[in-house]
Amino acid sequence: MEFRIMGPLEVLDGDGQDRTPTVPKHRDLLAMFLLNAGRPLKVERLRRLLWPREDGERSDSLVRGYVGQLRQLVGKDVIMTVAGSYALVLGDGQLDVDRFRLLVDKGAYEEALSLWRGEVLEDVDPEGERWVETRRLREELEELRLLALERRVQADLDAGRHRELLVELRRLTRQHPTWQRFRGQYMLALYRSGRRVDALAAYAVLRDQLDGGHAIEPDSELQLLYHRMLHDDVSLHVSAGPPVLLPPDVTGFTGRGELLDEVVGGHVVVHGQAGAGKSALAVHAAWRERESFPDGILYADLRETTTPSAVLEDFLRWLGCPAQAIPASPEQRERLFRTYTANRRLLVLLDNASGEAQVRPLLTSCPTIVTSRSSLGGLTGARRLSVGVLGAGESIDLLVSSSGRPADDAMTRLARFCGGLPIALRIAGSRLAARPEWTVDYLVGLLEDEHERLDRLHAGDQAVRSAFAIGFDGLPEAARLTLRGLGALSAPDFADWVTEQLGGQAEALVDAGLLETHGVDVAGQVRYRLHDLTRLFAREQPVPGVLRRLSEVVLARVRASRFSLVSGDPATAVATRDIRESVEWLAAERAFLVSLVADLHAAGLDDGCWRLAHLLAPYLERHRFLDDWRAVAARALESARRSGDDRGEALVLLDQGDLHLAEREWDLAHQRLRLALGMFLRQGRTREVNHTRRRLGRVHLEQGRLEDAERALRTCLDGAGNQRDAADAERVLGIVLRRAGRLDEAAERLRAAVRHLEELGDRHRQADTLLDLSATHLAQAAKSDARAAAEQARGIAVRLGDRLLDAHALLALARVNRAEGAAGRARELAGAALEVFERTGDRQGAANARALLAQG
Numbered sequence: 001m002e003f004r005i006m007g008p009l010e011v012l013d014g015d016g017q018d019r020t021p022t023v024p025k026h027r028d029l030l031a032m033f034l035l036n037a038g039r040p041l042k043v044e045r046l047r048r049l050l051w052p053r054e055d056g057e058r059s060d061s062l063v064r065g066y067v068g069q070l071r072q073l074v075g076k077d078v079i080m081t082v083a084g085s086y087a088l089v090l091g092d093g094q095l096d097v098d099r100f101r102l103l104v105d106k107g108a109y110e111e112a113l114s115l116w117r118g119e120v121l122e123d124v125d126p127e128g129e130r131w132v133e134t135r136r137l138r139e140e141l142e143e144l145r146l147l148a149l150e151r152r153v154q155a156d157l158d159a160g161r162h163r164e165l166l167v168e169l170r171r172l173t174r175q176h177p178t179w180q181r182f183r184g185q186y187m188l189a190l191y192r193s194g195r196r197v198d199a200l201a202a203y204a205v206l207r208d209q210l211d212g213g214h215a216i217e218p219d220s221e222l223q224l225l226y227h228r229m230l231h232d233d234v235s236l237h238v239s240a241g242p243p244v245l246l247p248p249d250v251t252g253f254t255g256r257g258e259l260l261d262e263v264v265g266g267h268v269v270v271h272g273q274a275g276a277g278k279s280a281l282a283v284h285a286a287w288r289e290r291e292s293f294p295d296g297i298l299y300a301d302l303r304e305t306t307t308p309s310a311v312l313e314d315f316l317r318w319l320g321c322p323a324q325a326i327p328a329s330p331e332q333r334e335r336l337f338r339t340y341t342a343n344r345r346l347l348v349l350l351d352n353a354s355g356e357a358q359v360r361p362l363l364t365s366c367p368t369i370v371t372s373r374s375s376l377g378g379l380t381g382a383r384r385l386s387v388g389v390l391g392a393g394e395s396i397d398l399l400v401s402s403s404g405r406p407a408d409d410a411m412t413r414l415a416r417f418c419g420g421l422p423i424a425l426r427i428a429g430s431r432l433a434a435r436p437e438w439t440v441d442y443l444v445g446l447l448e449d450e451h452e453r454l455d456r457l458h459a460g461d462q463a464v465r466s467a468f469a470i471g472f473d474g475l476p477e478a479a480r481l482t483l484r485g486l487g488a489l490s491a492p493d494f495a496d497w498v499t500e501q502l503g504g505q506a507e508a509l510v511d512a513g514l515l516e517t518h519g520v521d522v523a524g525q526v527r528y529r530l531h532d533l534t535r536l537f538a539r540e541q542p543v544p545g546v547l548r549r550l551s552e553v554v555l556a557r558v559r560a561s562r563f564s565l566v567s568g569d570p571a572t573a574v575a576t577r578d579i580r581e582s583v584e585w586l587a588a589e590r591a592f593l594v595s596l597v598a599d600l601h602a603a604g605l606d607d608g609c610w611r612l613a614h615l616l617a618p619y620l621e622r623h624r625f626l627d628d629w630r631a632v633a634a635r636a637l638e639s640a641r642r643s644g645d646d647r648g649e650a651l652v653l654l655d656q657g658d659l660h661l662a663e664r665e666w667d668l669a670h671q672r673l674r675l676a677l678g679m680f681l682r683q684g685r686t687r688e689v690n691h692t693r694r695r696l697g698r699v700h701l702e703q704g705r706l707e708d709a710e711r712a713l714r715t716c717l718d719g720a721g722n723q724r725d726a727a728d729a730e731r732v733l734g735i736v737l738r739r740a741g742r743l744d745e746a747a748e749r750l751r752a753a754v755r756h757l758e759e760l761g762d763r764h765r766q767a768d769t770l771l772d773l774s775a776t777h778l779a780q781a782a783k784s785d786a787r788a789a790a791e792q793a794r795g796i797a798v799r800l801g802d803r804l805l806d807a808h809a810l811l812a813l814a815r816v817n818r819a820e821g822a823a824g825r826a827r828e829l830a831g832a833a834l835e836v837f838e839r840t841g842d843r844q845g846a847a848n849a850r851a852l853l854a855q856g
Contacts, residue, residue, distance in 0.1 A: 001019070003096065007119070035137065190202060203218070246349065252398070260281070260284070269372060270282050271371070273389075273534070274470070276387045278371040293347040297346070298346060302350055308359075344366070389420030390420040399411055404433055410444055414443060424457050468537040476508070484538050486530055491591060493530075493592070515534075516531070551612065596612065598632075614648070626663060637649065637652045640652050654673070657673035666703050673699065687725065694729050713729050734750035750769055771790065811830060811849055
């Protein structure tokens with residue numbers, strides 16, 4: 001059932017048939033229910049409303065009779081009895097008044113106005129005097145009708161139908177002479193129809209009416225429109241609607257799902273390195289939220305218009321301010337811009353900002369997006385979104401969407417050459433789209449040569465090199481030198497001390513979008529990252545001698561850190577804190593140092609290459625970074641041989657022997673150590689000879705040649721030139737004797753090694769030897785001594801912060817607990833050790849832990 005009261009009373013059933021009551025009292029009763037829809041009405045009130053002049057002489061039964069008869073006409077479920085009262089209960093959309101309100105709220109003005117058939121209940125209460133509800137509803141709906149009419153007319157004006165509107169607007173201004181929005185729309189329709197004089201005259205008529213009757217001026221919006229017409233503002237001639245100044249949306253926009261929802265809202269700085277797609281993200285997000293900003297979107301590329309005052313003038317013109325009304329002072333323009341935007345639902349996008357001074361005068365209460373290579377830390381209160389490179393999957397998606405080619409292995413290689421940088425990916429995709437005869441493999445082949453890659457990554461006027469050049473050209477010379485120096489490095493990231501060695505302009509490079517902050521490392525250093533393509537750009541203007549100067553600094557720093565790990569001089573015993581800090585620094589710099597070895601090797605700086613690799617060996621061995629160790633040792637050996645440095649070659653061969661020992665490759669270890677031994681013997685280097693023989697003794701031990709091992713180690717002991725050499729030989733000899741079943745002798749040797757190492761302050765080797773001693777005591781069934789040695793070793797490991805050493809100590813304690821009958825505790829300790837072994841890649845340690853766990 002549908003009820004209509006906006007005009008004559010009507011009731012229509014579901015088929016559109018007229019069910020309007022014809023009996024006057026039935027119509028009156030239904031009108032009262034509809035005016036009070038949803039509200040309970042008592043019988044007494046219904047009686048007074050039906051017969052207002054009879055002072056209650058009618059009976060309640062008569063009223064109930066009319067209600068019953070009305071129910072038969074409109075449906076029993078429409079009029080309900082609620083606690084002695086009656087209430088009209090309607091569903092959504094059954095009453096035209098409710099539909100009208102909803103359509104106005106939704107902005108469907110044309111449809112809302114089509115429901116209007118005249119004044120409310122014009123055939124039941126034509127004068128609006130019978131019931132106060134009639135008058136009140138008429139006033140409300142008239143306001144809503146005029147609002148809907150005003151906005152519908154505005155939509156027609158925006159669509160360019162100004163001539164067709166003239167008759168309707170003339171009528172509306174006569175019917176509603178003080179409704180100034182109609183007056184302004186009438187003036188605008190006249191003006192756009194070429195009747196400027198009539199438009200100005202229409203304003204004068206209203207001003208005279210107000211001045212004569214009310215002594216007031218037209219409102220400020222109408223005054224502004226009058227002045228714009230008076231000065232013939234050209235922007236009035238075009239019905240463009242709200243200004244939307246955005247560049248076209250990015251086609252095939254890919255990824256950034258986690259950022260898109262964060263871009264619009266308040267003041268947001270979207271920042272990141274050159275070519276990362278900051279502008280594309282901001283523009284796409286702005287188009288995505290277009291419907292949320294009915295008053296328009298303002299856009300300015302601050303790289304093209306760097307003066308805020310010029311941007312303010314442009315924005316004010318687009319917002320309707322006449323040119324003559326724009327003040328000359330930048331400060332006054334700022335205030336006027338804030339006034340214009342204060343009550344509008346606008347979005348502002350400021351693209352490619354270089355600094356806070358460009359942006360601050362353009363900030364208002366409106367949501368504002370700022371894109372910049374800098375994070376613009378001086379803009380307090382702004383949210384910051386960092387835009388990095390795309391992941392592998394998103395990179396391929398972007399290539400596929402921009403090229404129209406399917407994803408395959410060649411596309412994966414192409415994405416890798418682009419390094420996830422959106423500008424490079426789009427250019428590569430565009431080249432493929434423009435050259436359908438090219439295969440993806442062909443373009444990959446063009447990009448394989450690093451020296452040619454930037455030249456190949458261009459499409460029309462788009463070039464990756466240009467994105468870098470914009471930031472680079474604006475840098476001071478010192479910052480340019482820093483970037484060019486960094487180009488010599490292949491490391492994935494580097495610490496602030498590296499940039500200090502190359503000029504100390506890291507933050508200037510970050511602000512220019514040519515360097516990216518990569519967080520703070522375990523040693524408390526700020527780290528930076530250089531994109532591979534930026535590195536190629538930096539290498540186009542190399543700085544001579546950078547690697548040589550840097551290698552000298554690095555060798556000194558690594559030597560100082562290595563000293564804490566291998567020092568054998570008791571007079572310079574190293575504190576636990578020094579060891580921990582050295583380990584933390586080496587952990588933070590490992591990837592950088594390994595890459596530097598490769599850089600030095602590639603640059604032919606052979607002496608620095610093998611020396612750095614040799615200095616890194618103890619740390620890489622201690623922490624089981626075997627892949628890194630293998631890589632640096634191979635390059636170091638080649639460099640040492642290339643430079644003709646026999647001692648360097650022998651030392652690297654010794655390191656390779658240690659590497660093969662760690663890998664449990666006994667034959668390879670024996671081969672390398674024999675070569676090193678021969679070279680040291682020829683050079684007459686007694687101490688290095690002993691070091692090599694001790695390692696050969698370890699190889700003999702692992703090969704089961706216990707007599708050869710013991711003989712070699714006793715020779716080392718006899719020739720030991722200092723306490724460290726003696727301690728190292730004692731320790732390995734103790735292990736050999738334990739393997740031979742001579743447990744008392746083994747324990748004696750190991751205890752002697754522990755004492756020497758404690759005096760030397762070599763805590764790492766002391767802990768290692770204590771673990772060997774614990775295993776020996778366990779073999780002797782001296783469980784309490786085994787526990788004491790293992791616990792002492794673990795205490796050292798914890799103080800040093802050495803997780804791998806701690807895992808070995810946990811495994812030793814697990815064995816002690818198992819021997820003592822505490823199987824549950826043993827499993828718990830072995831499980832904790834296994835977790836560390838697996839995380840650090842110690843396969844042998846993990847195998848030992850699993851073997852213990854398998855024993856139940």
